[in-house]
Amino acid sequence: MTGTEFGSIEREIYVDAAPEVVFEVVSKPEHISEWWTDDASFTVRPGATGEFVWGDRVDVVAMSVVEVDPPRRFSFRWCYAGGAVSDDDASMLVTIDLVPAGEGTTIRLVETGFREMGWEAAKLEEVYNDHVSGWDTFIPRLGDYVARLVATR
Numbered sequence: 001m002t003g004t005e006f007g008s009i010e011r012e013i014y015v016d017a018a019p020e021v022v023f024e025v026v027s028k029p030e031h032i033s034e035w036w037t038d039d040a041s042f043t044v045r046p047g048a049t050g051e052f053v054w055g056d057r058v059d060v061v062a063m064s065v066v067e068v069d070p071p072r073r074f075s076f077r078w079c080y081a082g083g084a085v086s087d088d089d090a091s092m093l094v095t096i097d098l099v100p101a102g103e104g105t106t107i108r109l110v111e112t113g114f115r116e117m118g119w120e121a122a123k124l125e126e127v128y129n130d131h132v133s134g135w136d137t138f139i140p141r142l143g144d145y146v147a148r149l150v151a152t153r
Helices: 019-027 029-035 121-152
Strands: 008-015 039-041 049-054 059-069 073-079 091-101 104-112
Touching: 008 121, 019 029, 019 073, 019 091, 019 104, 019 121, 029 039, 029 121, 059 091, 104 121
Parallel strands: none
Antiparallel strands: 008 104, 039 049, 049 059, 059 073, 073 091, 091 104
């Protein structure tokens, strides 16, 4: 595989919940920490900054909210290399689109920015594959969490 192949990761899952419910789950820190991170802190508004935390603060990643369009889209940048996040920094963009589908919602997640990081080919492939593996784990967890949440409402 060449580095030019590592442009984006796209995942899609259907959940049996309204887009309004799903929007909360993908955009609010208290929900994100139930299916993806161990902790998250940020305000849900464009330009807000915060962090995602895994483990006992073993991995802390800066993030910034890019777009908030309830109940259709939530996007953020997260900084792989540490430090603050802006459009010019070493960061990836995650866009989550919510599309009504029957009685539920199709969640479409796209992560981009890998090739723009300027990594040499082996590092690009390693990080890209790590993120593929991560989303392959966390997107099903997102679906499971939404199902549990809806069942308790």
